Amino acid sequence: MSNGFDLIIEPGKSTKQYWRDLWKYRELFLFLSWRDILVRYKQTAIGIAWSVLRPFLTMIVFTIIFGKLAQFPSEGVPYPILVYAAMLPWQFFANSLAESSNSLITNANMLSKIYFPRLIVPASSILVSLVDFLISFVILAVIMLWYSFSPDWRILMLPLFLILAFFTSFGFGLWFAALNVRYRDFRYIVPFVVQFGLYISPVGFSSSVVPEKWRLLYSLNPMVGVIDGFRWSILGGDTPLYWPGLLLSTTLTMIIFILGLRYFRNTERTFADII
């Protein structure tokens, strides 16, 4: 570096050091997630059961409403599995969004007293949601055993879609976290987004019920790609993957993520001043 100094602090200059710092503080990232998980399970009486109960109950309600009452097609698989396969990524997305959008505010004290790459805070809250996801996944395995349903080779592709789900959640999470610092009423918007999103995403039904000509437009919702991908790899069978939709969802996700990252990085410097 210039003049033999390790670090130069100047206004408006995003240091290259940032990414190196991010690596240096990787343990803090794990510690923060560890803290959040620990605290959650210490404070709530039913602890782990909580992350299991919510998607499970929602699954039952959706199965009754969409599968039994509305008689939506089930793609030749038990309806509970159809719903639960979508419930997994959706819960992950919803939890991540709720947690990460509030993460900076709840850690306000740390932000104003200690330096570390701020990106760690929303990222670690997504890691917490990932733990919930893994627990819920075990339930899926149980349900599949119950129905004697075995997935095929396509289950191996699931990690790819999990990565897609991660980027979708993180992209939106970054936006909301940063906006929440600046405009404090964003926290009221997030639950609304989550609730609204549940209805416009194919959680309770298969996206094949959407008429063909609207399919591409429907994929403008990035979660459509994620959920379809999860269903495709978990349910197997002959549900084909709708490639144009997946591509569109993926592209949108990446755009949202990159812009979110940029917005976050730009506003991050002022967090300590306005939080």
Next chain:
Amino acid sequence: MSDTVIKVENLGKKYILTHQRNEPYTVLRDVITEKVKSFGRGVLRTFITDHSPSADSSQEEFWALKDISFEINQGDSVGIIGRNGAGKSTLLKVISRITEPTSGRVSINGRVASLLEVGTGFHPELTGRENIFLNGAILGMTRAEIMKKFDEIVAFSEVEKFLDTPVKRYSSGMYVRLAFAVAAHLEPEILIIDEVLAVGDAVFQKKCLGKMGDVAKEGRTVLFVSHNMVAVQGLCKNVIWMDQGQIKEIGPTSTVIGEYLGKNIKATLKRQWDNPKTAPGCDEVRIHHILAHSPSSEPGMALSVNQDIEIEVEFWSLKSKQDLAITLLIRTVEGIVAFTTSTIHNPLLRGRHLDKGLYRSHCRIPANLLNNNIYNISILVVKNQAKVLFMIEEALAFEVLDSLEQRGAYFGKRPGTVAPLLIWEMQHINDNIT
């Protein structure tokens, strides 16, 4: 220069102050209504050419730091002093990268750890053990480092027995001890500390100061903000004095602190309030005046070590039949309590009931008691020997000057708060030296 570790050049930090707002943050609702309003005004303006001053003049620029430049060398311990709001904490925040400067540049060489608060990131639900790890990670230690130091941290904090208790059950003293213990075992090349010693009991404060002194002795660079002049004097070789966001003076500790104290404490030998309705006090008692003078010299003259000092307090008793006591708290300028004294020390005054009217009470500090220093007096008025009616902090400040004749050949200042002249004797016992 190779051994400069912190170089600050023309550093500035600007804040935008927004007035008439309850919350420090923006609410989107306000932004939208503001946009709509200004749009409305814009539309109106095209019809009515009205050039009245803009309504959104609620914003004001404020430079918390302005044109700060200095260099700190490897191994220096530097104190930063100044009044509240002088920009000390903002400076530390910029150097520790918590907030970004508006202008200028800071160059740093070495690993920085900043301690702007004790126990940042402590979670009340977690146990002491868990918090040590968490706090260590927040301060930038790796897990391996924390493991290595774990026993030392626990020993230093003196909370071994409660390691597996959630810290929400800790007393505030235990909490602070644990938090400082973690911070004290950081091993950065540059340590930035803000006022952390303002917490904890005296014994622990001493321990902390000792630990910080060790850090400085190990050749690490320490930047230390404090209002405690004794601590600064004990720890720092050089001092930066800040005032209104600018550097007022940089130099050796004793020189700068001396000037800082001289500028800030104007030795007022008398303070008087003439209106019994607005003078400081309460509905029962108000203070008329307080003054310090030497009976053996003219009023208003400087006080010296070898003269008696008389302190006089006049007050109005505004109700009848009151049992009042005037207590004086005399502190050195560094904040050390020299002594307290009270009218109740005179058995004749203790329990005496006062009627309405103006009273004068006075006491005499004997010559050769207070050392050469600046002292301030706080007044406490106590009712019924139990209830503190009010306290006037630093009601008066006076300087006691050294008298030349007692120094003899020794030209330095006698250390200590008091400088009594004690009776010394010496006898020749015998000639035997074996």
